[in-house]
Amino acid sequence: xxxxxxxxxxxANFRAxxxxxxxxxIFITLFVISxxxxxxxxxxxxxxxxxxxxxxxxxxxxxxxxxxxVFETEAKYEDEYVQALVRESxxxxxxxxxxxxxxxxxxxxxxxxxxxxxxxxxxxxxxxxRDVAARLLYGFRLSVSFGLGLTIVASLIGIAIGAxxxxxxxxxxxxxxxIIEIWAGLPVLFLLxxxxxxxxxxxxxxxxxxxxxxxxxxxxxxxxxxxxxxxFDFVRAARSLGVANSTxxxxxxxxxxMVATLTYLPFILNGSITTLTAxxxxxxxxxxxxASLGELLAQGKANIQTxxxxxxxFATLAVMLTLLIxxxxxxxxxxxxxxxxxxxxx
Numbered sequence: 001x002x003x004x005x006x007x008x009x010x011x012a013n014f015r016a017x018x019x020x021x022x023x024x025x026i027f028i029t030l031f032v033i034s035x036x037x038x039x040x041x042x043x044x045x046x047x048x049x050x051x052x053x054x055x056x057x058x059x060x061x062x063x064x065x066x067x068x069x070v071f072e073t074e075a076k077y078e079d080e081y082v083q084a085l086v087r088e089s090x091x092x093x094x095x096x097x098x099x100x101x102x103x104x105x106x107x108x109x110x111x112x113x114x115x116x117x118x119x120x121x122x123x124x125x126x127x128x129x130r131d132v133a134a135r136l137l138y139g140f141r142l143s144v145s146f147g148l149g150l151t152i153v154a155s156l157i158g159i160a161i162g163a164x165x166x167x168x169x170x171x172x173x174x175x176x177x178x179i180i181e182i183w184a185g186l187p188v189l190f191l192l193x194x195x196x197x198x199x200x201x202x203x204x205x206x207x208x209x210x211x212x213x214x215x216x217x218x219x220x221x222x223x224x225x226x227x228x229x230x231x232f233d234f235v236r237a238a239r240s241l242g243v244a245n246s247t248x249x250x251x252x253x254x255x256x257x258m259v260a261t262l263t264y265l266p267f268i269l270n271g272s273i274t275t276l277t278a279x280x281x282x283x284x285x286x287x288x289x290x291a292s293l294g295e296l297l298a299q300g301k302a303n304i305q306t307x308x309x310x311x312x313x314f315a316t317l318a319v320m321l322t323l324l325i326x327x328x329x330x331x332x333x334x335x336x337x338x339x340x341x342x343x344x345x346x
Contacts, residue, residue: 013334020330023323030320034141041098041134045077050091058096098122100131102138102291114299114306124308126299132312138291140316146203147272150210151265154272157211158218159254159261165219166226167249173223180216188213189278196284206285210275217268218261225257263335266328270321277317293317 015021039046044057050067057077064075067085075082077093086093100106100121106129109115113129123132165176192209199205229235230253238248279285280294281301293313300310 010334014330017330017333020326020328020333023326024330027320027323027327030140031144034137034144037134037137037141038096038101040096041100041102041131041137042096043078043099043101043104045093045095048077048086048091048093050086051089098131098134098137100134102130102135103289104131104134105129106131114303114309116306117308123312124306126296126309127303132296132309135291135296136293136312136316139293139296140320142286142291143273143276143293144320146207146276147269150207150214150272150276151269153211154214155218155261155265155268157215159222159257161215162219162222163226163249163254163257166223167230167245167253169227169230173227180219183213184216186213192279193282193284196279201285201287203286203290206276206279210272214268214272214275217271218264221260221264222257225260226253229253229256259335263328263332266324266331270324270328273324274321 033040038058042058046056046058048055048057055062055066057075062075063069063073064071064082067075067082068089069075069082069085077083078099083093106121106125109121109125109129113125114127115121115125115129117124121131121133123136126132126135161176165173192213195209196206226249235248235252238252276285277292277294277297280290280292281298282294283298285294286292293316296309296313297317300306300313303309
């Protein structure tokens with residue numbers, strides 16, 4: 001793919017910032033690994049053989065009767081009876097490295113829950129006898145996916161509103177600014193807690209509630225860029241040629257505004273993940289039982305005698321948010337023309 005000289009220079013500036021570049025590589029690697037959580041931590045085998053046939057329990061649901069059992073309910077692969085049926089047929093099971101899912105309860109732990117780390121549970125179990133490593137893996141995926149989705153949707157809304165305000169100005173901009181000032185003055189966290197306590201918690205409901213208050217981050221930046229660029233000569237020339245306002249905004253003004261917008265995206269993602277974690281920590285976030293970093297921190301707070309719970313959640317959040325901050329700083333420096341020459345030479 002051929003990039004413009006300006007884009008190539010910005011990419012070179014980003015790669016020159018070694019801290020930000022490697023933070024992005026590490027973050028993407030961790031996220032890609034978490035996308036395959038079902039193949040890393042699961043109470044179902046990845047692959048198994050029974051009566052000469054191959055089965056993929058990690059992808060499909062099979063009943064106990066499919067393996068020669070009695071019940072037509074889903075097979076419990078960790079049960080000794082099911083494993084005996086597979087062995088008698090000359091079959092085998094290929095298990096993931098962690099033989100527990102995020103909601104699997106270990107009924108055979110030697111000590112009471114929560115239990116410390118062991119060879120069976122690498123990071124211990126929480127107060128519900130669930131594997132902490134599995135919940136951490138699934139919780140990381142959920143937090144990053146939720147934050148990415150929230151960042152994309154909120155950014156699109158904020159860019160659209162800021163573009164309309166800045167391009168048309170006048171009364172449109174005046175009314176829009178007054179509405180934003182009122183909306184921004186609301187106590188967001190308290191409102192989210194109140195609304196979350198009134199409706200049944202779910203991922204979609206929480207996503208919609210956070211969208212209501214997350215779109216304002218980019219409005220001021222995009223508005224300022226459109227206010228600055230709407231009177232440029234090329235914009236006036238396009239207007240005089242009869243080009244539609246929507247086309248001018250999309251083709252001629254928006255690319256200039258995106259330079260400043262892109263520098264904010266890693267920080268918006270950071271804030272989205274932090275907000276979700278805070279709500280989960282307070283008990284007003286995702287439904288009970290969901291794999292959540294905030295819920296892991298809450299368990300660490302409630303079980304002071306088990307420091308591995310709190311330390312695991314804290315270390316994960318600290319590393320994840322630090323990586324995003326480093327990436328954001330590198331993106332900001334890459335788009336800063338005043339630092340371009342210095343960065344490329346380093």
